[in-house]
Amino acid sequence: MPAHSTSLSTIGFDADDTLWQNEHFYRLTEEHFTSLLAEHGEPDVLASRLLAAERRNLKLYGYGIKGFTLSMIETAIEVTDGRVPAAVIQRILAAGQEMLSHPVETLPHVRETLERLAGAYRIVLITKGDLFDQERKLAQSGLGDLFDAVEIVSEKNASTYERIFNRHGDGPGRSMMVGNSLKSDIVPAIQAGSWGVYVPHALTWALEHDDEPVAAPRFKRLEHLGELVDLIARLA
Known part of the structure; x- marks a missing residue:
């Protein structure tokens, strides 16, 4: 000592x-998110839209996985002009829930x-x-x-x-x-x-x-x- x-x-x-570890799991989830919405934009464009949503939402949701998940849903709605399938929303929610239960x-x-x-x-x-x-x-x-x-x-x-x-x-x-x-x-x-x-x-x-x-x-x-x-x- x-x-x-x-x-x-x-x-x-x-x-x-x-x-x-923390950011590693966010990056993996972001990759999954961009793959779900691949027909609506390139991965870097979708990631940029998501980051902008996270920045806007910090004052509302604070930091953490729950705010990140809500920002993913918001971005999905935006980039699809409100036509995102319910199945995609469900998969985004499942990805956020998986992050919340991932072993440390x-x-x-x-x-x-x-x-x-x-x-x-x-x-x-x-x-x-x-x-x-x-x-x-x-x-x-x-x-x-x-x-x-x-x-x-x-x-x-x-x-x-x-x-x-x-x-x-x-x-x-x-x-x-x-x-x-x-x-x-x-x-x-x-x-x-x-x-x-x-x-x-x-x-x-x-x-x-x-x-x-x-x-x-x-x-x-x-x-x-x-x-x-x-x-x-x-x-x-």
Whole structure:
């Protein structure tokens, strides 16, 4: 177990595509969706229409599979001028339901990293999305006992991190956020005054892209989560 840093007391972890696979299943479902509507457009065009619907609907449905499924249905109605067969709608709903029941696939280095840090630091899961689905994935992951707190939020911004790190830690200045999304995990955490540790995933949703804040003193990038313990030791 690493020695406790005098400057760092709390570490927040993103969930989807940081602790377990997520975007991979969205991409597979999107491919299925475009195949169902192949006669109404090329895959890239249909995917673009779907992304536009997701962007519009975030303020209505929030993040997660349920909103994604509704956006697929909306897009299917749009691209068929309202003539989408009921059988296609049924298959879209089935695809969304399959995503909601898919087994959790934990990413490499996750368990051993959390086990090495647990007890030495306050470990907080900070994720956004559908409450039921995030709770399901955490339970199935078997990682729940390693966290001191779990926060499932509707949005991640600087005020979110300030509130959470004040509630569960010693404030943003003594906290760190670890995740794969520059837009949601890293940039706003740094804006709040925390460390932001970027662990890229091979697949990242287009709406989570942002520029790396390379000039920020508290920005760090790792190749994989297994490098986190050594990074924290160097910061101590």
